Amino acid sequence: METFQIIQDGDDYLLPVYNRQKIVIMRGEGTHVYDSERMVYLDFFSGIAVNGLGQAHPKVVEAIIDEVQKLGHVSNYYYNEPNVKLAKLLCDVSFAKKVFFCNSGTEAVEAAIKLARKCFRRQGQDKYEIVSFHNSFHGRTFGSLSATGQVKYQEGLDPLLPGIKFATFNNIDSVKKQITDKTAAILIEPIQCESGIRPADPAFMTELKALTQEKGIFLILDEVQTGMARTGKMWAYQYYGIEPDMMTSAKALGGGLPMGALLVTNQAAQGFKPGDHASTFGGNPIVSAASIATIETILVKDLAAHAAKEGEYLKLALMDIQKENQKLFTEVRGKGLLLGMEMTRKAASLVSHCAQQGLLVGSANENVLRFSPPLIITQSDIDQALGKLRKAIAEELKTA
Ligand SMILES: Cc1ncc(COP(=O)(O)O)c(C=O)c1O
Incomplete structure (x- = not known):
């Protein structure tokens, strides 16, 4: 199905209880997901903190296939x-x-x-x-x-x-x-x-x-x-x-x-x-x-320790971004890989700018930008995400 048709049918047939991004996600692998237009996204949302091991983790896939056959x-x-x-x-x-x-x-x-x-x-x-x-x-x-x-x-x-x-x-x-x-x-x-x-x-x-x-x-x-x-x-x-x-x-x-x-x-x-x-x-x-x-x-894999370490790396970087952009951000909060940046305005527009840059993030309480990447995230993923976030912020700042 064409992307526009999926979105139109979604709007026609699904109860309208969500404000969805106009993105149709087709598949995922590890920390990345791919949409119907072949755009690739770094997933720092994880389906609302669900995909701890990212998408299609081989151990999870194997366990599901093995059990469903039994x-x-x-x-x-x-x-x-x-x-x-x-x-x-x-x-x-x-x-x-x-x-x-x-x-x-x-x-x-x-x-x-x-x-x-x-x-x-x-x-x-x-x-x-x-x-x-x-x-x-x-x-x-x-x-x-x-x-x-x-x-x-x-x-x-x-x-x-x-x-x-x-x-x-x-x-x-x-x-x-x-x-x-x-x-x-x-x-x-x-x-x-x-x-x-x-x-x-x-x-x-x-x-x-x-x-x-x-x-x-x-x-x-x-x-x-x-x-x-x-x-x-x-x-x-x-x-x-x-x-x-x-x-x-x-x-x-x-x-x-x-x-x-x-x-x-x-x-x-x-x-x-x-x-x-x-x-x-x-x-x-x-x-x-x-x-x-x-x-x-x-x-x-001791992913708890990994989440603590990478979470600290991400948090410190977000705090730098907050200090550089005090017009937009007032505080960075959270622990491990559950982090939020309080904004001076609603987060929805920045969430969309991030998606346009190939970064999926969420929002909480309307004015908090929310990060919950998979626990398997690497420092290189984080560096890439930060680059995308900075570009998204530049776009956001162009709007009033
Ligand atoms: C702390 C907490 N409790 C309960 C829920 C509800 O979970 P579910 O959406 O799986 O029913 C959520 C969902 O966001 C949550 O964050």
Whole structure:
């Protein structure tokens, strides 16, 4: 099909919930993707921090082909080997002792909210409130949406799930004010991603952990975007010297295929009994095989350390660019390969200029330019991307 026809049919037949770039991506290899007009792009977006190993990584491709030839889908009424192996592997590389599999980040958050409530109800305690944070993002299904601290995602959709309260990020006093005898859990992103790449302060996370222990409530970390080595450690909580009671994962977890997971301690796991929660596709053997290949590659190649090193290189270079262009940029934030540049204007136009230069980047909270390249990125890729970014900035500066 011609490019214009694909775009026109897309606009005719897809619900218009996205502002898409007029680009049709046809294939990808490693850190690069290719469009229908044979233009090549360096991918510093990774499909919203999903493609940790880049496109078509041989280990992931091999795992998927191997598994799809053996077993497609069986449901959770039976065991399947890749899924069990993956659950064990995730527990080996985290604090967790048990895992629930689903298909997306929002479902992982739903599972966490349900498990927190169910745990207390099972003990005969009427605790159901979840304390979340202003400017957070936890997903689009009703539970996660209700726990998302940004009104723009909720407008016109009420009534939302009752029992969700909001505190100010990095402010422990504000959290304490929201805690009542009904509180079941605190839900937080270690780095608020969609609202502009804002990391939690180490002291705040320590206080939060202490508070949840003191009150006997759950600390739920939403690591949907920050997990899987993206920030330079396997999970962002490992920066803070604390462990959560529950943690959500998704995005990069499935090696490019849809997968979400809720990882929990033995104590939290007590809340769910057979029939309490479920997902038809959760833990599907093909996705599980892709996920195992992804995690094993991260471990074997120590891609967490690589992300930390290359992330620092990219961050320092972005800080130089920020200083040179103070008319456009005010701050560079983030950890590892999850970085944001706060802009003095909306980021959409610069995102388009970057694409025209052959660089895919994203935006967050409208005015933050967002970088989440694959973990396998090289310094040469970064240097090329910076060259493209500088050219895009020059174009952007020509506009008012
Ligand atoms: C921290 C966080 N939680 C949850 C979600 C929702 O994930 P999904 O889009 O897979 O439902 C996202 C998506 O951006 C996220 O960044």
